[in-house]
Amino acid sequence: MAMIGVVGAGVMGVGVAQNLAQGGHEVVLVDRDEAVLAEARTAIARNSRMSRLMGGPALDADTILAAISTAVGVSSLAKADIVIENVTENWDVKRAVHAELDEACSPDTVLVANTSAIPITRIASVGAHPERVVGVHFMNPVPAKPVVELIPGVHTSEQTLERTRELLRSMGKRWVDVKDASGFVSNRVLMLTVNEAAFLVHEGVATAEAVDEVFRGCFGHPMGPLETADLIGVDTILYSVEVLYEAYADSKYRPCPLLKQMTDAGLHGRKTGRGFYTYES
Amino acid sequence: MTTHATATTAETITGFITGRFPRAEIDPAKDIFSLGYINSLFAMELVMFIEKTFELTIPNEELSIDNFRTVEAMTALVDRLRPAVTTG
Numbered sequence: 001m002a003m004i005g006v007v008g009a010g011v012m013g014v015g016v017a018q019n020l021a022q023g024g025h026e027v028v029l030v031d032r033d034e035a036v037l038a039e040a041r042t043a044i045a046r047n048s049r050m051s052r053l054m055g056g057p058a059l060d061a062d063t064i065l066a067a068i069s070t071a072v073g074v075s076s077l078a079k080a081d082i083v084i085e086n087v088t089e090n091w092d093v094k095r096a097v098h099a100e101l102d103e104a105c106s107p108d109t110v111l112v113a114n115t116s117a118i119p120i121t122r123i124a125s126v127g128a129h130p131e132r133v134v135g136v137h138f139m140n141p142v143p144a145k146p147v148v149e150l151i152p153g154v155h156t157s158e159q160t161l162e163r164t165r166e167l168l169r170s171m172g173k174r175w176v177d178v179k180d181a182s183g184f185v186s187n188r189v190l191m192l193t194v195n196e197a198a199f200l201v202h203e204g205v206a207t208a209e210a211v212d213e214v215f216r217g218c219f220g221h222p223m224g225p226l227e228t229a230d231l232i233g234v235d236t237i238l239y240s241v242e243v244l245y246e247a248y249a250d251s252k253y254r255p256c257p258l259l260k261q262m263t264d265a266g267l268h269g270r271k272t273g274r275g276f277y278t279y280e281s
Numbered sequence: 282m283t284t285h286a287t288a289t290t291a292e293t294i295t296g297f298i299t300g301r302f303p304r305a306e307i308d309p310a311k312d313i314f315s316l317g318y319i320n321s322l323f324a325m326e327l328v329m330f331i332e333k334t335f336e337l338t339i340p341n342e343e344l345s346i347d348n349f350r351t352v353e354a355m356t357a358l359v360d361r362l363r364p365a366v367t368t369g
Contacts, residue, residue: 054321280326
């Protein structure tokens with residue numbers, strides 16, 4: 001089985017690596033330092049253990065971890081068949097990582113950008129081989145969410161798309177084809193909703209609990225927008241809204257000051273134990 | 282296992298749930314996931330809370346949603362897993 005690289009060992013990278021291991025792939029998970037990678041292994045073990053509880057298959061954490069090796073820096077990905085990049089939703093960070101990947105990987109390696117709002121064509125412009133760059137917007141938690149957005153850039157080749165579809169099938173994923181525009185379909189709508197929900201709390205119109213109860217009780221959504229923000233990460237929400245604001249130069253994407261303050265305060269949601277709600281970790 | 286210890290376990294678990302969901306009226310036999318606003322993500326937190334609070338490790342085969350549906354089921358799980366200790 002070909003080796004798949006996963007870059008960025010945060011919430012998304014951890015989920016992608018676990019999902020790939022479940023699909024029978026050999027995975028190399030890469031981040032900037034050993035401490036992050038050690039935490040990632042702990043998170044993968046915990047999430048694998050909880051898989052059945054969350055409605056997934058029963059998983060043996062040791063078997064999943066055995067399929068995932070970790071490494072600092074992207075040099076170990078030279079021979080990867082496909083690399084899935086999941087670094088912070090920030091253009092400077094994405095640009096630097098894609099420049100490194102373009103240099104380190106064979107021209108045959110497909111580079112998948114897992115991004116919630118940055119245009120794929122822009123990411124592809126960083127390297128010398130834009131035809132091998134494609135966007136996949138995974139949802140969180142990755143192993144539990146069966147559908148992704150699949151986004152070709154202007155220069156993405158059919159071969160790149162087909163290899164990506166094959167990988168997604170092996171991960172048990174279906175995809176929705178979406179053209180390349182900042183935020184795609186999902187986050188063009190969701191980020192505005194979350195941002196406006198944050199404004200309601202910021203202005204004292206309603207509590208987070210009340211906002212979420214309206215979405216669950218009145219609309220039948222399984223989760224409200226602010227619970228969703230805590231799940232995605234309040235910092236990631238802010239960065240995504242900022243990306244949309246910059247991409248469309250449209251004031252309707254102005255980020256709520258409360259999101260900025262929560263990000264500065266480390267109130268990033270589930271992953272830090274506190275966001276709009278407080279969590280047991 | 283004494284009645285007192287069992288009651289304390291149930292109260293502790295109920296307290297954790299109502300701490301997060303203050304409006305929830307928790308009957309010990311009530312399926313908390315049927316309330317509409319408690320989902321499987323909270324089940325994961327319940328696992329971590331129970332393991333930490335009662336100093337035990339829940340074996341993988343016991344990590345099924347049915348063991349976390351009601352306060353009664355969680356109390357029974359804790360009672361099953363707790364080492365038999367005599368307090369005096």
